Amino acid sequence: MRGVILQAPGDVRVVDRPDPVIEKPTDAIIRVTAACICGSDLWPYRGADPVHEKPMGHEYVGVVDEIGSDVHSVAVGDVVVGSFVASDNTCEICEAGFQSRCIHQVMMGSIGTQAEKARIPLADGTLVIVPGTPTPAQARSLLAASDVLGTGWFAAVAAEAGPGKTVAVVGDGAVGLMGVLAAKQLGAGRIIAMSRHADRQALARRFGATDIVEERGKAGIAAIKDLTAGYGAHSTIEAVGTQESMAQAMGVTRAGGHIGFVGLAHDVQIDGRELFVKTVSMLGGLAPVRRFLPELINLIMTDQIDPGVVFDMTLPLEEAAEGYRAMDERRAIKVLLETQR
Amino acid sequence: MRGVILQAPGDVRVVDRPDPVIEKPTDAIIRVTAACICGSDLWPYRGADPVHEKPMGHEYVGVVDEIGSDVHSVAVGDVVVGSFVASDNTCEICEAGFQSRCIHQVMMGSIGTQAEKARIPLADGTLVIVPGTPTPAQARSLLAASDVLGTGWFAAVAAEAGPGKTVAVVGDGAVGLMGVLAAKQLGAGRIIAMSRHADRQALARRFGATDIVEERGKAGIAAIKDLTAGYGAHSTIEAVGTQESMAQAMGVTRAGGHIGFVGLAHDVQIDGRELFVKTVSMLGGLAPVRRFLPELINLIMTDQIDPGVVFDMTLPLEEAAEGYRAMDERRAIKVLLETQR
Numbered sequence: 109m110r111g112v113i114l115q116a117p118g119d120v121r122v123v124d125r126p127d128p129v130i131e132k133p134t135d136a137i138i139r140v141t142a143a144c145i146c147g148s149d150l151w152p153y154r155g156a157d158p159v160h161e162k163p164m165g166h167e168y169v170g171v172v173d174e175i176g177s178d179v180h181s182v183a184v185g186d187v188v189v190g191s192f193v194a195s196d197n198t199c200e201i202c203e204a205g206f207q208s209r210c211i212h213q214v215m216m217g218s219i220g221t222q223a224e225k226a227r228i229p230l231a232d233g234t235l236v237i238v239p240g241t242p243t244p245a246q247a248r249s250l251l252a253a254s255d256v257l258g259t260g261w262f263a264a265v266a267a268e269a270g271p272g273k274t275v276a277v278v279g280d281g282a283v284g285l286m287g288v289l290a291a292k293q294l295g296a297g298r299i300i301a302m303s304r305h306a307d308r309q310a311l312a313r314r315f316g317a318t319d320i321v322e323e324r325g326k327a328g329i330a331a332i333k334d335l336t337a338g339y340g341a342h343s344t345i346e347a348v349g350t351q352e353s354m355a356q357a358m359g360v361t362r363a364g365g366h367i368g369f370v371g372l373a374h375d376v377q378i379d380g381r382e383l384f385v386k387t388v389s390m391l392g393g394l395a396p397v398r399r400f401l402p403e404l405i406n407l408i409m410t411d412q413i414d415p416g417v418v419f420d421m422t423l424p425l426e427e428a429a430e431g432y433r434a435m436d437e438r439r440a441i442k443v444l445l446e447t448q449r
Numbered sequence: 450m451r452g453v454i455l456q457a458p459g460d461v462r463v464v465d466r467p468d469p470v471i472e473k474p475t476d477a478i479i480r481v482t483a484a485c486i487c488g489s490d491l492w493p494y495r496g497a498d499p500v501h502e503k504p505m506g507h508e509y510v511g512v513v514d515e516i517g518s519d520v521h522s523v524a525v526g527d528v529v530v531g532s533f534v535a536s537d538n539t540c541e542i543c544e545a546g547f548q549s550r551c552i553h554q555v556m557m558g559s560i561g562t563q564a565e566k567a568r569i570p571l572a573d574g575t576l577v578i579v580p581g582t583p584t585p586a587q588a589r590s591l592l593a594a595s596d597v598l599g600t601g602w603f604a605a606v607a608a609e610a611g612p613g614k615t616v617a618v619v620g621d622g623a624v625g626l627m628g629v630l631a632a633k634q635l636g637a638g639r640i641i642a643m644s645r646h647a648d649r650q651a652l653a654r655r656f657g658a659t660d661i662v663e664e665r666g667k668a669g670i671a672a673i674k675d676l677t678a679g680y681g682a683h684s685t686i687e688a689v690g691t692q693e694s695m696a697q698a699m700g701v702t703r704a705g706g707h708i709g710f711v712g713l714a715h716d717v718q719i720d721g722r723e724l725f726v727k728t729v730s731m732l733g734g735l736a737p738v739r740r741f742l743p744e745l746i747n748l749i750m751t752d753q754i755d756p757g758v759v760f761d762m763t764l765p766l767e768e769a770a771e772g773y774r775a776m777d778e779r780r781a782i783k784v785l786l787e788t789q790r
Contacts (some may be wrong), residue, residue, distance in 0.1 A: 171508075198555075200680055201704050209704030209728050266730075337539055338552075354721060363542050363550030369725070376721025380695060380714035387550050387734035389607075393725045396705075 112164040112428045112445075113225030117155035119385045120429040125163065128219075128227035133178035134272065136231035138170035138188060140447045142251045143222045144419065145431050147442075148372045151433055156374055163220025164428075165445075166192035167254040168441075169247060172235070173225065180425030181232040189234040189240065189405060190228055191397035192255045197233030202418045207233075207398035222428060224447050236401045248416030248444060249408040252286065256442065257404055258397030258414040259370050260286025264294055265400075266368030266391035267343035271295040274336055276360045277317070280308040282418045282442040284372055285315055287345035289415055293407070300332060300341065302356070308441065312417065320435040325352075329359040329391025341365060344394065349373045362388045370395055411416060450655050452564030453505040453769045453786075460495035461587060465693030468506065469560075469568035474519035476756065477572035479503070479511035481788045483592045483671040484563045484773050485760065488622045488783075489713045494773055497715055504561025505769075506786075507533035509724075510588060514566065522573040526545035528583065529576040530746060531569055532738035533557045533596045538574030548574075563769060565623045577742040580750060589757025589785060590749040597783065598745055599738025600711050600758040601627025601688065605635055606741075607709030607732040608684035611637040612617065615677055617701045618658070621649040623759045623783040624711060626656055628686035630756055632747070633657025641673055641682065643697070649708040649782060665693075670700040683708060687733070692715045711736055760785040 111125040128137050143165050151161040163424075172186045172283045182188055193201050195210030202365050214229040228234055242250055260283050267274045269291040277287050281305035291299045300319040301312035309320050321331045328429060333340055340362035346353055349371025357367050358378075369392030383390070407413045421440040431443035452466040469478050484506050493500040513527045523529055536551035543551050555570040569575055573707050581614050583591055590598070601624050610616045610632040618628050621644035632640045633656060641660040642653035650661050662672045681703035689693055690712025694711055698708050699719075710733030724731070747755045762781035772784035 182475030194632070201680075204705045206705030206728055337541075349721075349725075351721075361563075362544045364457065373721035373725040378719040378721055380690075380692075380717025380719055382712040382733070383719065384690075384734045387547055387732075387737075389730060389732040390724070391726035391730040396728075 109224040110425055112163050114159050114162045116154055116378065117153060117159060120432045121386060122426050122428050125223060128225050130174060130176045131227065133176040134228065134230050134232065135176045136172055136179055136182060136228045136235065138168065138226055138228055139173045140168050140170045140223060140226050142250055143168050143444065143445045143447050144251055147283065150222040150436055151372060151374065153436060165220050165222030167223040167251060168226060169250045169254060176232060180385055182235050182237060187238040189238060189250050189254055190234040190236065191395060191399060191401065194229040194234040195231050195398055199397060201437045202233065205399040208394040208396040212328045215411065222425065222445055234398065236405060238405055239393040242409065245414065245416055246408055248419055249414055250405065251444065252415040252418055253401060253404040253408060255397060256282040256285045256418065258400050259283050259395040260289040261345060261398065261400045261404065262395035263287045263345040263368035263370040266289035267345050268366040269294045269296045269343045272297060274298040274300065274344065275343040275400040276300045276302065276332055276341035277345045278302050278353050278356045279371060280305060280312065281347060284345065284347035285311050285418055287347055288312050288317050289315035289413060293413065300335060300401055302328060319440055324356065328356060329433045333358040347371050349376065351376050354378065358382065358386055358388065361388045365429060368392055382395060418442050422446060450563040450763045452561055453765055455493055455500050455503045458494060458500060459550055460775045461721045463767050463769050464587060466564060467565050468513065468660045471515060471517045472568065473570065474517040475522055475571050475573065476517045477513055477523060477569045477576065477740055478515040479507050479509065479567055479569055480514045480563055481564060481567050482789050483510045483588060483767050484509050484786045486784045486786065487596060487625065491777055492713060492715065494777060497523065502770055506561050506563030507557040508592060509562040509567060510595060511592045516572060520572045523576050523578060528579040530579060530591050531575040531577065532599060532742065534735060535570040535575040536739055538739060541676060543574065547737045549735040549737040563786055568668050569646055575739065577746060579746055582749065585672065586755065586757055590680065590755055591759055593756040593759055594742060594745040594749060595736060597623040599741050600736040601665035602623050602631040602741045602745065603736035603738065604628045604686040604688060604711040605631035607707065608686050609707040610635045610637045613638060614641040614683040615641065616684040617641045617643065617645050617673055617699045618652065618688065619683035619694050621646060621653065622688060625686065625688035626648040626652050626759055627756055628688055629653050629658050630656040630754060634754065641676060643669060653741045656708055665697065669697060688712050690717065692717050695719065699723065699727055701728065702729045759783050763787060
């Protein structure tokens, strides 16, 4: 099959890779109907993480092609979505809703879903069946659910976005924009998107942002304080993962507020005394997307949300390198890869 | 009046201080019936915080002696307890239960309650009336409620201790021990106290600890994993405030768990990637003791809890310096100062 590998930082190639096979009885093989490029794929692309001939991609929507002898909840031909972390969905951590930290977790990024097929470990726990046949627009939204929507949703839940809450969103990438959508769905009355880009501002407003703040740093904090009678946001979504973005998130959140952070942290240090003084709740990390998938699939298949519009560039798998360049140069918010010829 | 000052690190003196007076119409003056020495007082005592001629003490139980013209909810003669942070109890932050971060907060440590009298700012918001006349044992417990009990309680609430939860407590000082008591009251089934001292272990067991772990570091983490089928604690109380204790807390908490941290952080750095990978909730800081005071006073006055037994040394105010030495040398867990002659 054809699949994307990152040969070295900046060097994306589409190559012949061996077709995946059932390795364990709990595996399934899916035909990937669409995959995409994640903001977190840019970290190794830019050389921030060591990398060599790495298969790329961890988001996917597909059709079950083959199942292992111990797979019981999905069948060949089912349209399925799964999280970027395969999980058994039965351990105590999964049962508590933190499937991304399943004691048997397998990172789909180690398998690489920017490919025509993919092996899905722990298929019963990982895959969720999509009822009916998705429209093309719904299929794009389902792909978003696999990571960015689920991650933004987790961030909004971790930030306790809800009725009566003012939510600030730091980061206008796909995850930040999904956080806006999630905050809106969760009932937040006021949603402040921090963004300097007109196209992203427009999407943020479409997803439910009521206010846009272009300033950053101290000016950004002051702007959000101004919008909240001096108190700051109740709920803040951090969707970048840098020291600057974490400081921004802590700065705009009121005492007693909540920060949901899902930007993959790079060189971030949090000062213990500052966190002590702030008295804010923090929860973040790899999002347990699996927890939210049934609800998200329902919202998508009943056309209540359309997260798929976050894909503003679509390319055939063979042109993946251009997709990486476009996202790296911020010409695209998120790139969908058509994996079937 | 007589009162304690810290002249310089290690130099505790009991001196004549001016009697407090009503400075604002919202002030009250109380006769302090008992005060005490806090673990956090040891930071400046040991030179970790700069200090010069600082009035000491922020915990108190007392009787109202005088009220300002705008004080309406307490009257002269009332037995009262307040938090170590004076708060208006009406701003949005207070209403959300974070009175320790009231927008008009006054730290009682800046006033100094290790004295015969004390001015209480924002008396209506700060002071809670004790119904009836406390017994000597109840009076000691009420004094504990002013900080250590309220702080341990907040830590347990922040850690989401409750039925079905395994709670780990890092730190066997007064606050950690109060955290054990709080976890028990909140319904936790298993409470693991980390302690190496026989006297503190005994108190921890009295307050509800079901297990004691003496090991620290990796061995301490392994011991708690062993007690929890490899998962770690659901809820962890961090009551020390050092890099080591925070690492211990993060190490013993399961994915999806909660850390309530109330040790005043000194030189603590939290690695953003580590926090990301751990996927634990963190909430801490100065405890909003005022939130819990009505409930704590009720539990104390109905003899359902006896946190006052945490005071294992009682001295007259004039001997405060010996109290500081005893706590510094860990000869005493917590020292009560009798402030009335």
